[in-house]
Amino acid sequence: MAARLEFDRISKRFGSKLALDSLCLRVEPGEILGFLGPNGAGKTTAIHLALGFLKASAGSGTLLGSPLGTASARARLGYLPDAPAFFASSTAFQVELAARLNGMRSSEIKGRVRQLLSRLGVESVKDARKLSRGMQQRLGLARALVNEPELLILDEPTSALDPSAVSQVRELLLAARNAGHSIFFSSHQLSEVEQVCDRIAFLNHGRLVKLGSLSELLHDQALAEVVVRGVTAGQLDGLFAEVLPGGQLRILIPQARQREVIERIWMAGGELISTAPRRRTLEQLFAEWSREL
Numbered sequence: 001m002a003a004r005l006e007f008d009r010i011s012k013r014f015g016s017k018l019a020l021d022s023l024c025l026r027v028e029p030g031e032i033l034g035f036l037g038p039n040g041a042g043k044t045t046a047i048h049l050a051l052g053f054l055k056a057s058a059g060s061g062t063l064l065g066s067p068l069g070t071a072s073a074r075a076r077l078g079y080l081p082d083a084p085a086f087f088a089s090s091t092a093f094q095v096e097l098a099a100r101l102n103g104m105r106s107s108e109i110k111g112r113v114r115q116l117l118s119r120l121g122v123e124s125v126k127d128a129r130k131l132s133r134g135m136q137q138r139l140g141l142a143r144a145l146v147n148e149p150e151l152l153i154l155d156e157p158t159s160a161l162d163p164s165a166v167s168q169v170r171e172l173l174l175a176a177r178n179a180g181h182s183i184f185f186s187s188h189q190l191s192e193v194e195q196v197c198d199r200i201a202f203l204n205h206g207r208l209v210k211l212g213s214l215s216e217l218l219h220d221q222a223l224a225e226v227v228v229r230g231v232t233a234g235q236l237d238g239l240f241a242e243v244l245p246g247g248q249l250r251i252l253i254p255q256a257r258q259r260e261v262i263e264r265i266w267m268a269g270g271e272l273i274s275t276a277p278r279r280r281t282l283e284q285l286f287a288e289w290s291r292e293l
């Protein structure tokens, strides 16, 4: 099936800075793809390339089947920028205008706008230009969702939201996904990412470092905790070992190396006390992947 968004070896250079380095990535129909990476990794640059706000220095891509930058594809797209701006006071007008520009039928617009504004808690806002950042984000989301877009691109959609708004947004995103829409969003809110994303793409220094479902990525990186006695840390060089009271050693190793390490301990005259799987969090993986070049 055709990807809703595809980057094919896309690079973007700003002067001497290579912000994006040969990015290959597809957002498939009906999936939520979380786009992660440390500050300055290149996430917003990739999003701006997808939207046609920037031109690639090399490579190509498609948005909803058309080459990046094609204006007609944008009517089937919803976009929430990191700092949404509003130019008129009426909240309903902002969202209605987006619906009209995207070709929605007039008969459908009023009901849809009312429903979204109420769902996102912005129906009684007086002046859209004087909103707090969190309220701007809620209104920006209503604007992005109004035309029931095939692809929703969100730059940090929940960064300024209070916990109840975060869960309302989570429900909206999952409902959109369940209706077959695709969502591509950048975020630093790892608990949100864990709860809604089907797959995760991790970018660092403009390069795609990891891509997969959270369970695959956590499984690949799974650790085992091994407790032994009768050996010293010096005999296990290269392995992280903590000395426990009583002289036992606690060792953390990738699960895939467990057998090899246990054999090494036996060869050195050590005795195995226990082994246990150690689940890692996305936060720990984020910290490790951020160190990868």
Ligand SMILES: Nc1ncnc2c1ncn2[C@@H]1O[C@H](COP(=O)(O)OP(=O)(O)OP(=O)(O)O)[C@@H](O)[C@H]1O
Residues within 6 Å of the ligand: 014, 017, 019, 037, 038, 039, 040, 041, 042, 043, 044, 045, 046
């Ligand atoms: N217009 C520009 N001119 C020069 N450099 C830029 C420009 N836009 C982005 N950059 C640089 O490109 C790199 C990637 O920036 P980008 O904003 O895409 O990162 P990001 O992953 O979205 O970061 P954050 O998580 O902080 O929002 C950074 O080093 C940034 O300074």
